[in-house]
Amino acid sequence: MILGKCPFCSDGDIEVRDKEARGKKVKLYACSNAQWVTEDGEFFELSQESKCGFRIWQNSLAKYGKWLSYKEIRELLEKESVEVELFSKKGNKKIEYKKYIVLDREYGVSVLWE
Numbered sequence: 001m002i003l004g005k006c007p008f009c010s011d012g013d014i015e016v017r018d019k020e021a022r023g024k025k026v027k028l029y030a031c032s033n034a035q036w037v038t039e040d041g042e043f044f045e046l047s048q049e050s051k052c053g054f055r056i057w058q059n060s061l062a063k064y065g066k067w068l069s070y071k072e073i074r075e076l077l078e079k080e081s082v083e084v085e086l087f088s089k090k091g092n093k094k095i096e097y098k099k100y101i102v103l104d105r106e107y108g109v110s111v112l113w114e
């Protein structure tokens with residue numbers, strides 16, 4: 001499945017790939033021009049033929065209780081930012097807040113904390 005155009009190369013599409021990281025199934029939203037030699041969820045090495053290395057892990061914001069959906073990735077690729085709900089814990093309290101996330105060439109996405 002294709003979710004949109006790659007923001008960092010001219011002819012790549014962002015596609016959904018099924019991966020496993022530490023025994024858990026997780027989606028990787030990756031540029032069609034990117035292929036990795038080792039894909040164990042921890043260490044990546046781009047193959048020599050890869051023209052682009054852009055990817056977003058579905059669980060890249062998991063520490064904020066957020067898994068990125070197809071819909072959010074589509075919107076992110078289209079508008080370059082999207083508002084998401086994040087959570088953090090303070091003691092026993094769960095704090096909910098909304099933040100914008102943006103595309104990040106190195107990390108896939110980053111949160112605008114400002």
Ligand SMILES: [Zn+2]
Pocket residue numbers: 006007008009010012013031032033052053054
């Ligand atoms: Zn690309």
